[in-house]
Amino acid sequence: MRKNYQLEKRKYVIGGFIVVIAAIYLLRLFGLQIQDDKYKDYADNNAYLRKTVYPSRGLIYDRNDSLVVFNQPAYDVMMIPRDVHDFDTLDFCATLGLSPDEFRQRLADMKASRNYSSYTPQTLLTHLSAKDYGKLQEKLYRYPGFFIQKRILRQYTLDVGGSFLGNIREVSEKDIERDPYFKRGDYCGDLGIEKSYDHFLRGVKGEEILIRDARGRIRGRLEDGAHDIAPISGKDLRLGIDIKLQEYAESLMVNKIGAIVAIEPKSGEILAMVSAPTYKPSTLIGRERGANYRALNNDPQKPLFDRALMGAYPPGSTFKPSQGLILLEESIVNLSTPFPCYRGYINGGLRVGCHPHASPITLKPALQTSCNAYFCWGFKALVDKRSKYGSSAKAFEVWKNHLVSLGYGYPLGVDLPSEGRGFIPNAKFYNKIYGEGRWSANTIISVSIGQGEILATPIQIANLCATIANRGWFITPHIVKEIQDTVLDPKYTTRRIPTIGQHYFNEVAEGMRMAVTGGTCRLANLPDIEVCGKTGTAQNPHGRDHSAFIGFAPYDDPKIAVCVYVENAGYGAAFGVPIGSLIIEKYLKGHIAENRKYIEERMLNSNTIIYSGVRKH
């Protein structure tokens, strides 16, 4: 038996070789299994398909529990790019009603998105119609990697109130950055209460974890759904809006530009709010949303601009009740203080015209007849009363602060995403224009009759009316009356008290009652309802005067305060009063009396857009 000890040593080379290999493999396994965490995620991404389950969005009811906004199922076509194999693109496009170019564009857009991942569901197409959904569902087995995600769309029972209802849209990259709740493909409220109450309406998304095999087939739910998260439905809202009244108000504003705001004075709830021209909220749902939105956006009449909340108008004579209040509060006048009016205010080379009526005149008849001279004299008496205030500037600041306390000059805080502030100048503003001490009441006399620099939004004007109706307080106007299982923001239940003594409001209300019974608003004199009102005819640089009206009723226990503002429609009595009185009558009586049908007829059929200088192309 030979033994070669030199060769026997070679067992160490061979043994050493396998030891080295085993060591390398153990190191590699250590790296794969212990050091690197990413493989666990990869495996989970392979096996678990996380499907978002969208909650149903909260429903919206009006003050009488009529359904206003509800949900309708819609279908989105989703794809997981990694799982998509070759398929008949042409047939796919034909089924969805897309051109191949559109399809390619959509794919390119999808891939360009920052959140694109070939492992997670991506939205290819939204809002498939029920018909297309049926067609696609039948063929879906031919397109691995595609699936249909059920979504909801909003639907409207009366298709009115677009300006405050708002609508929903797919979230943008900005929304995702702003709110981590949002994921690509989610929906959020856009405009109106859909936006301002989105947090309540949207609910909480759920998740379903499905098990998916290598061929993309679903093999069931992970541990029978033990890890699924059920969605939580959105909360329902009840509005202060009376949707029937809203519909009626919108019909009255057809072919007119302007706004109507009706408020229930004792609650601050908005009963109806129209911004004309308006648009149907249903135009902003579904796949045509983008095109329709662009069309509305490019419309020269700006239907998307909410005139009721954002429009800054000279209030004109509707401003006079607030002037009366300030003059009384500051003891510049009392009920029997007379001012002369010889067809206007003539002082220091100035002349502010007025129409014929008796002279001299006291506060209530001045409101009744809408006397310009009375309020000019009053304003002059206040601003130029150096003995009391020291200077015109200081007196003007007092005047301005009263107006601010009445809700002018700043946004009221309505529960909608955007609200304008109007404009009430302060002393500084005039100092800048005229120089300090170089201006007095006569310099700025037109502000006393709601002209000049004064601008107010229709909701501010309506709010003044509600404050007078309440005889000295108001609650911030708001759309939403109740949120399901949630307490309303105390802001919308707390009274705000202006800096004017409450007993003065009675006098002003009486003056406004006189305007209806024997003054400028006689058309609003309903036989069995005590209406109080004030017209406004606002000069403006855009052509014919704006026609305005504020009014509330009944006199003793006001249920409604309304502001109507129709651009370029002439005298307040021409459009403001008839429309305002129709709304009051409709709301309080439920119908229009036979003998007033002609007014309704006239309002429904008249067109004031022709005077506005804004033409539709």
Next chain:
Amino acid sequence: MVYSPGNKQFENSVFRHLDWFTVVVYLLLVIGGVFSIYAASYDFDHASILSFDEFSGKQACWIGLSFVIGLVLLIIDARMYETYAYPIYLGILILLVVTIFIAPDIKGSRSWLVFGPMSLQPAEFAKFATALALAKLFSGYNFSLNASGRNYFRALLIILTPIILILAQKETGSALVYMSLFFVLYREGMSGLVLFAALVAVIIFVVAIKFSETLILGIPSGEFGILCMVMVLMIGMAAVYVKRFEVARNLLFWYGGCSIIEAVLSIWDVQLPGYVFFLSVIGIGMLYCLFEFFRLKRRALIITAATAFLSVGFLFSVNMVFDHMMPHQQKRIKVALGIENDPRGDGYNVNQSKIAIGSGGFTGKGFLKGTQTKLKYVPEQHTDFIFCTIGEEEGFIGTSAVVLLFLILILRVISLAERQPTTFSRVYAYCVASYLIFHFSINIGMVIGLCPVIGIPLPFFSYGGSSLWGFTILLFILLRLDATRKSY
């Protein structure tokens, strides 16, 4: 000693001298295997225990039969293996030839003989037959591998014949296994330079392919690195292998000096073409070695020069060889070297198997709880990729246990080999060790993404009767030979 029933003395001697350690490791691997196959073929929808329709049920059958085979092999007289080594080898070769012609085409390969519900792969059985034949050759009276070129030729003939026949069956993976028998030749006296050359060739191949994208001095950085390595290698061989310090020093000065000049020139933007520079500098180095050979009469100097020459030659032929490979083979190599990332195509298997193993973590997801394997993300998961199931469900604990079990088995087989009194037994044992080394290294290497995908099973684990029986036969013949070592 002749077997006759009831011969207690015989049975006692076999089982008393049986290497129970190896048997236990074998049983652990086989049982681990059947559980892994059960897990790999387990379906969420119909969970049945060891039904015969299932892979695991069948595998349990194969295991039962392999125990019978093992028992029979232990009972047969040890000398029969040596006596019938050549007839067995010839018989298997004939079977391999027949298979080429009568086997049905299964996924492009013609290596399976189908007998009704069963199919066998003769290539698996050719392993032990080749081992027996090689052992028989070496055990010949006064046989020495290095005695004559004829002996090399005979050894290579025994190794290469099954390789060629299996290649003809289009089973490249199984054919490559026989290359591992070079370990045996090495142990029996073949020069270590052959293994060294093979190692260098692999390094050159990997480096040249992997770093072929960027250029240094106008040549691919991989080739640049190899050429620099050749210079260092020559200096190193002159110092360590030739053991002539002055030769190493002269080479160092020559290569170092030339490199510095080249570097300085390249700073001034005067660039010699890279190939011209390297080939002329290394060429002069080789000529210097030849000159020293004639002066010092040291054979090692010729070998040094030849090594350099062959390395450079091999380097330049690598691209040619690579270009002549089949596209799917090129792709597998590129994926394994990490040049290409192709998680959906050729890299899919490896990518998914890495995910399966990596997602197992330290303790694994638990038996039957692996999602990658249950949901069929890993292809061939009960055969070639069985290791994934272990990795995913048993985690690092499971994988390292399997790696260590194989390491223990291989080292045990090597130690068994070295304790054999006869050349026949020793060579046979080294054949077994070589096969195990190859299967273990390549199979686990490919599953964890360190080797190109070569479709060979993991011994004892992968599903399939042929593989299991082939390795059982290999191991139990070794155990039978080992059990009788004392009778010599």
